[in-house]
Amino acid sequence: MTRTAADYTWFEDDFPDLAEAYCFTLARGPSPAELLSRLDARPAPSLPGIAAVVEAPAQQRRQLVAMTTVGAWTLLIEPNGYLGVTEDRALPASTGASWVSHFSNVNGVGTFLWAEDQDLRLCFDPMFPTDRWGRTPDELLDTMRRIGFHLDDEDPDPDLSAPAAFALAEHLTGIAITPTLLHTTTFTCATVETH
Secondary structure (H helix, E strand, O other), X not given: OOOOHHHHOHHHHHOHHHHOOEEEEEEEXXXXXXXXXXXXXXXXXXXXXXXXXXXXXXXXXXXXXXXXEEOOEEEEXXXXXXXXXXXXXXXXXXXXXXXXXXXXXXXXXXXXXXXXXXXXXXEEEOOEEEEEEXXXXXXXXXXXXXXXXXOOOOOOOOOOHHHHHHHHHHHHHOOOOOHHXXXXXXXXXXXXXXX
16 A cells, blocks of 8 residues: 555654755665765764754765665665755666655755666656656656645645655655654764765
C-alpha cells in the first residue's frame, strides 16, 4: 500500500528546525564510502541523532552531510542543504546507482529528483508538480495523485508538498523515514564543498 502525504505530516511538527531547510537523499548501489568519495567529502565527527546534526556549527563554503545505511540504501541528510538535488552533483554521483532526493527551504522552494545511473528520470518542485521534466516525467502521475500531490490545483490548501515528497521517496525506495530513525541513529558525517 502506498503511503501518502498524511503519513509524513509528523515531520514538520516533530523536527521544526530541520523542516525549515533540508535535503534528504536515498542512494542504492555504491557503498557509503564510495558515495562520499564521489561527492569529494571530508570526514567529520559522527553525531548522535538528528538534533545534534541540526545543531552542528556551519562551516564556510562546506555543507554538512549526515549519513546512515537503511537496508540496501544509504540515507544522506543535509540540514540547510541542497547538494542531493543539484543536477551537476547528483547525476554524476548516481553512476551505477538509484538516486532519490528531495529538498525544501525556508522560502518554500523545493525540488524532487529521481535518477537511475546518471539518467534523470523525474525532477519537479513538489509545490508545483504539474511542471515536471526528465526522461519519464509522467511515469508516476497516478502514484503522485494517490500520495497527495495537487496535480489539478493551482493553490493547494493545505500545502502538503513536503510530506508528499517523503511519501514519493518511500514509494520509489521502499525506505520509510521515521521519527525513531532520526532520533536514535548515530550518523556518520562529512562535509562537502558547496562551490
